[in-house]
Amino acid sequence: MKTLLLKKDEVRRLIRMTEVIGAVEEAYKAFSSDQVEQPDYIGIHLPSLRGEIDFKLGYYKVNEIISMKAHSGGFTNNPAEHGVPNSMGTILLFDARNCALICIMDGSLITGLRTGASGAVSVKALARKSARTIASIGSGNQARMQIRAINEIMKIEEIHAWSRTPETLSKYKADIEREFGIPVIAASSKKEAVEQADIVITTTRGKGELVEADWVKPGTHIVAIGTDQRGKQELDPELFRNAKVVVDSIAQCAEKGETWHPLNKNIIAKDDIHGEIGEVLLGWKPGREGDDEITIFDSTGMAIQDNTTASKIYQNAIANNVGTFFQFFE
Amino acid sequence: MKTLLLKKDEVRRLIRMTEVIGAVEEAYKAFSSDQVEQPDYIGIHLPSLRGEIDFKLGYYKVNEIISMKAHSGGFTNNPAEHGVPNSMGTILLFDARNCALICIMDGSLITGLRTGASGAVSVKALARKSARTIASIGSGNQARMQIRAINEIMKIEEIHAWSRTPETLSKYKADIEREFGIPVIAASSKKEAVEQADIVITTTRGKGELVEADWVKPGTHIVAIGTDQRGKQELDPELFRNAKVVVDSIAQCAEKGETWHPLNKNIIAKDDIHGEIGEVLLGWKPGREGDDEITIFDSTGMAIQDNTTASKIYQNAIANNVGTFFQFFE
Structure with a gap:
């Protein structure tokens, strides 16, 4: 053998x-x-x-x-x-x-690679075709990987990036601008970054620095990467109330993904989850159905x-x- | 690295x-x-x-x-x-x-090696010091491995072996006699093998060919190897009623070992399990306490x-x- x-x-x-x-x-x-x-x-x-x-x-x-x-x-x-x-x-x-x-x-x-790719797959399936601007909440390795993947499937015009640590943020800005030639605007607050964006990507450790529902404009696609365990959270659960929620695995996301939080608070019920991204890709369920929809992709990662x-x-x-x-x- | x-x-x-x-x-x-x-x-x-x-x-x-x-x-x-x-x-x-x-x-x-060794460890801890004769119920690879291991820690005078398949049995006899020089007597029934033995080893697939309680003489040590999943069984559960039951893991054996059967039939309660072999080896619990005791070691195997x-x-x-x-x- x-x-x-x-x-x-x-x-x-x-x-x-x-x-x-x-x-x-x-x-x-x-x-x-x-x-x-x-x-x-x-x-x-x-x-x-x-x-x-x-x-x-x-x-x-x-x-x-x-x-x-x-x-x-x-x-x-x-x-x-x-x-x-x-x-x-x-x-x-x-x-x-x-x-x-x-x-x-x-x-x-x-x-890192397949998690980066998961964001890009969701952007293809769920973001507006006219989306050009990204908010990156988090500026570590996975934040870079998301850009590397999404850059393969759409034209990114600018990135509004936020990090808790200014040094990490300036390193991210320098790296992304050098590697991909995409201008990065260092945001002074999460709100400032999110308000500008067609696509919001969260890759923080998920320790409670939430993206608030009020900041997110209609038509935004949110890629929620950082929450793959109980105890982690990146999004205001109110965001789920009127969004189209697509997950990698219903079982996993309802148990330990970002989606657990609104379920736990009864903001949504399990039936309100639109479906799994695989169902959308297979054409069994629709993806985005209008330019004003807020779509959320919750990725917990699968073997x-x-x-x-x-x-x-x-x-x-x-x-x-x-x-x-x-x-x-x- | x-x-x-x-x-x-x-x-x-x-x-x-x-x-x-x-x-x-x-x-x-x-x-x-x-x-x-x-x-x-x-x-x-x-x-x-x-x-x-x-x-x-x-x-x-x-x-x-x-x-x-x-x-x-x-x-x-x-x-x-x-x-x-x-x-x-x-x-x-x-x-x-x-x-x-x-x-x-x-x-x-x-x-194969560590499962063979587990039987030998139990023989050291639980069999009579005067034990010389083994009944081998089963004659496959693990039956050989048990002899290989036990042969390292005691003098085996003879083996009474039984198998459902006569060809497998004669191959076992030839192999053991050649490799270890221990005489193997091919038994015509499980009963005949078990009645002769100081130590009984069961290594069948555990599909219901039970060793009956009546056949086992006082002072016998039983090494129960074949049952590591629900649905497998090698011993008459009545054997547990008056035996000293030692297991590798109480949690595992009560759940899916040979010990599950008498527990399930209420022949013994969980408290009647004497303990884990580790506790005996550590000196926290006694091993054999008399020449007339029947001891059973239930091995399910552990990482x-x-x-x-x-x-x-x-x-x-x-x-x-x-x-x-x-x-x-x-």
Whole structure:
């Protein structure tokens, strides 16, 4: 049995953002059409200044691939004390026809890439075609990744960015302007950024710096990325009252996504959720139905996104003879 | 970051059964003294003539190692149709101080080894010191592994073996006599085998071929291996009424081990379980207290056994410069 090993640099070179967007669209459609098994993830929370490690398992019945992603994060002392990043990942791919281990790849990049792509998929499906201006609430890695992905599918004219930390914000502005040539306006408040925007993206840690309902103009599309666990929150739950709410997974978002908050406050009921993005992509449910609608996409992240993205990387590696084969047994 | 890769043959050569027995004793003590985190395992059941793949996660706080074992089984068509075994495994080890992936080893052998060792650990703790004769109910791989392990810790004078399939039984007899020089008597019934024995080991698939209570003589130690899921059963639940019942994990055995059956029939209550084997090994609870006691050890298998066994293999590999280092990133 031969297992293909792929290093981080190889993974980086093996996939383009447009391919990740395609893989994530495929994942959403597969999930909403019952082509996927994704058990609840399991993990370990480490004590004292360390973070956590999670294991996410997904089976995609169409391509017959089982993926397992090990992903750690929050180890703030890692760079200084251990000489390794504070977040690392590894993905195993198994051929579901026989459960042979066909690939082990570094998985540090994939979570960021497929989460970035998820925002772009929602913009394609839900934002106004005339949208040009983005508000970026948050200015970390995922804020950059969202721009990288959305930039592939629309013309971004300007970005109004906000961060709690001025230094992070000026670094974000410099990076985005250099990499994409998109002008970034550093907003002095979240309100100022949101009021300007056709598309609002939230990628904060979700510790309560809420985007208020009053600030959001009609026709805005909101990409809610930062909330994937209870205890995190980025949006005023009142925003959900009159918005079209689309989620990656109803089960997950109602349980621990941004959507949990308005459900918990009885601002909306579960039936008020418009649907899953996969249903919209499949044409089973309408996307945006008017220029004045406020649309919200709640992304909590799913193993099947890792599965289809990593499978694409694996296919590209095989096609281009990239990687190192290792035989764990004869 | 360097990750050590270990092939199946290297794993085989890197560990002796006595070391596995030590690792499993350590695992049991760690588990019963709250040094372990083991979330419920997750898995995928594949359709149509295929088997399943499970993922078992364990964190051992003392050695600061997190292990993840992927283990597939039941793919009966694999050898003929795909040229791979019907059961395969892979183990990942992470340094829990920073969650770096330090080792990926073939895990095909470890489940068999650590399950074999579990029987031997129970024999040391619970069987009569004068025990010499074993009844082996079942004659597959795990039946052999039990003998391999128990042979390390006591003098076995003879084995009375039973199997549903005569061919399997004669192959078992030939293999055991050749490998260990222990005489094997092929029993014509389970009753005949059990009546002769000081120690009874059950390793059938647990589909209802029960060992009856009447057959078991006072002073017998029973090693119940085959039942690790609802729907499996190897022992007459009446056997539990007057026996000293020791389990690997009370939570697991009460839920899906052999012990579930007498609990479900109200033959015993949960309080009648004497304790976990770790508690006996730690000296917190007595082991055997008389030559007439019937003792039962119910083993369902735990991730921490994989953890301590794989950690020992990893340590031996490092000490002996065995294996191949691979850098998933710089």
